[in-house]
Amino acid sequence: MRALVGPLLRARWRGELPLAVAFWGFGVLLGCVFIFFVDLFASDPLALSYGGDDALWVIVSMRFGHYLFSTVGIWRASARAIAQARTATPEATPVFAFLPRSWVVLGLAVPLTGLWYLK
Numbered sequence: 001m002r003a004l005v006g007p008l009l010r011a012r013w014r015g016e017l018p019l020a021v022a023f024w025g026f027g028v029l030l031g032c033v034f035i036f037f038v039d040l041f042a043s044d045p046l047a048l049s050y051g052g053d054d055a056l057w058v059i060v061s062m063r064f065g066h067y068l069f070s071t072v073g074i075w076r077a078s079a080r081a082i083a084q085a086r087t088a089t090p091e092a093t094p095v096f097a098f099l100p101r102s103w104v105v106l107g108l109a110v111p112l113t114g115l116w117y118l119k
Contacts, residue, residue: 012026012069012070012073013069013072013073013076014073014076015072015073015075015076015077015078015079015080016077016080017073017077018077019074019077019078019080019081019097019100022070022073022074022077022100023074023077023100023103026070026073026074027070027071027073027074027100027103030066030070031063031066031067031070034059034062034063034066035063037059037063038056038059038060038063041055041056041059042056067107071104071107071108074100074101074103074104075100075101075104077100078097078098078100078101081094081096081097082094082097082098085097
């Protein structure tokens with residue numbers, strides 16, 4: 001198992017995965033799985049009775065780690081896709097390679113703007 005997961009995680013961190021796999025597979029799909037478990041542990045009293053608040057903190061911490069890991073992998077995969085597109089046709093602008101970067105920037109900007117209203 002480690003022989004399969006280790007190289008995949010390294011490739012994901014370095015941005016060596018295809019952009020679609022990095023964004024849709026690891027960013028969106030795996031993110032939805034983590035969000036499901038966070039919602040499950042946050043809203044279901046029966047689930048909280050098994051692990052209490054500690055289980056919720058573990059899930060939230062794993063979700064935050066996944067978010068950071070995914071955004072770095074998506075940003076780097078996007079940079080690789082932009083470089084490959086510009087190598088093939090220097091005058092073309094690879095719009096679809098920039099869209100995941102906008103998702104990363106908005107994903108960071110929305111929570112940071114929430115800090116603006118803390119008193």
